[in-house]
Amino acid sequence: MYRFFISRESIDEAAGTIQIQGEDVGHIHSVLRMKPGEEVLLCTGMEGDQTDYLCRIEGYSDGAVLTKIVSKNRSQQELPSRLYLFQGLPKADKLESIIQKSVELGVYRIVPTLMKRCVVKPDTKKIAKKTARWNAIALAAAKQSKRGIVPEVTEPVSFLEALELTRSLDHVVVPYENSDGIEHTRVVLSSVKPGESCGIFIGPEGGFDENEINMLRDIGGAIVTLGHRILRTETAGPAVLAALMLHLEE
Ligand code: SAH
Numbered sequence: 105m106y107r108f109f110i111s112r113e114s115i116d117e118a119a120g121t122i123q124i125q126g127e128d129v130g131h132i133h134s135v136l137r138m139k140p141g142e143e144v145l146l147c148t149g150m151e152g153d154q155t156d157y158l159c160r161i162e163g164y165s166d167g168a169v170l171t172k173i174v175s176k177n178r179s180q181q182e183l184p185s186r187l188y189l190f191q192g193l194p195k196a197d198k199l200e201s202i203i204q205k206s207v208e209l210g211v212y213r214i215v216p217t218l219m220k221r222c223v224v225k226p227d228t229k230k231i232a233k234k235t236a237r238w239n240a241i242a243l244a245a246a247k248q249s250k251r252g253i254v255p256e257v258t259e260p261v262s263f264l265e266a267l268e269l270t271r272s273l274d275h276v277v278v279p280y281e282n283s284d285g286i287e288h289t290r291v292v293l294s295s296v297k298p299g300e301s302c303g304i305f306i307g308p309e310g311g312f313d314e315n316e317i318n319m320l321r322d323i324g325g326a327i328v329t330l331g332h333r334i335l336r337t338e339t340a341g342p343a344v345l346a347a348l349m350l351h352l353e354e
Contacts, residue, residue, distance in 0.1 A: 106136065107156075107250050109149040109243070115157070117173075122146050122159055124169035132161075132169050144171065147179060149246060149254035154179040156252065179252030183352050184298035186212035188273065189341050190266045192219040192308035193226065198338045200241050205338075207245035207255050209345035210353075212301075214242070215269065216260040221310030226260050235259045263316060266305070267323055274300040276325040279340055281311050289328040293347050302348065306341045 114123045124132065124146065132138045138161055146157040156179045159171035189206050191199065193216050203214055216238075218225070226234065238257040246254040261269070270276045275296050296302045305312075305320060312320075321327060330343055 105143060105145050106132075106138075107145040107147065107247065108132075109247065109254060110146050112148050112150065112153070114168075115148075120173045121162075122157060122171050122173060124171065125167065129164070129167055129169055133164055138169075143174065145250075146171065147252055149252070151253060151256075154182055154252045156181075181250055181252035183210040183212075183349060184354060185296055185348075185352050186301040187345060187348055188213045188215060188269075188301065188303045189345070190215045190217045190269075190303055190305045191341055192217055192306055192312075192337060193222045193224055193260055194308050194337050195223050199238065202338050202341055203238055203241045203257055204245045205342040206345055207242050207251065208249040209342055210251075210349050211255050211345055212253075213255055214238075214257045215266060216258070217266045217305070218260055218262050219308055219316060220263070220313035222308045223310070231259055263319075267319060270303045270323055270325070272301070273303045275302040276305065276320065276323065277302060277344065278305045278312075278317065278320045278325040278327045279330045279344055280317055280327045281307070281334055283327050283329045286329055286331060288326075289330070292326040292328050293344075294351055296348060296352065298352060298354070304341065304344050304348075306337060306344075309337050 108124055108128045110122055110124055140161050140163050142161050144159055146159050155176050157176045158174045160174050162170045162172050189211050191202055242257050243254050277292055
């Protein structure tokens with residue numbers, strides 16, 4: 105069943121109706137050629153509102169799709185824990201594929217993080233445009249993977265700002281290329297429980313600076329290995345998300 109994200113304002117709970125507006129209207133009408141009577145799944149995708157509305161298409165009017173709410177349920181599409189990916193800003197457009205894979209794997213929020221060995225320094229003039237593009241990629245991936253929310257990609261933060269953000273998290277996991285002991289990794293990942301939040305720090309192509317690892321350890325980060333092989337920065341984040349998803353999915 106097709107799933108579309110709608111704004112909270114387009115829901116009229118009293119009347120039991122929802123209007124789909126914007127670019128999805130053309131897709132529904134002209135590409136999918138959906139007819140009155142057919143059903144769609146609608147959700148706001150907003151943090152904290154994981155309601156799936158099963159709706160029946162009633163018709164088209166004024167550039168909107170008019171639908172009637174048939175039923176509403178708590179979205180089954182989300183992991184029971186909030187996984188934050190603090191991704192060391194990678195070169196070129198690698199972040200775009202990291203965003204796409206991470207959204208498919210259930211990430212809650214992606215925080216591009218400036219680390220010592222990052223090669224690229226974001227151009228402040230282009231940040232807003234880049235961040236908007238990153239969030240458009242997250243929206244497309246959320247639609248394709250039928251997420252109950254649209255994970256946010258924040259503007260890049262400094263390493264110290266990222267450390268500050270971890271204060272509100274229950275767990276911080278730091279895959280570090282120079283660590284070992286896969287059993288410790290298993291213990292750390294399985295300690296993340298439903299309802300908890302977990303930050304995951306991934307270094308850029310050049311890896312972590314020793315000082316960054318010390319600071320992450322100081323704030324209680326668990327330094328873990330992801331095995332004997334060296335993963336690319338664009339592989340490591342999705343690998344950890346997949347391991348956590350396997351452990352957390354209900
Ligand atoms: N330049 C480094 C690799 C950096 S890989 C080197 O060649 O040694 C980018 C990031 O992926 C690392 O900083 C780490 O966060 C993660 N990573 C890659 N392989 C890993 C492994 N085997 N164990 C733990 N983390 C790993």
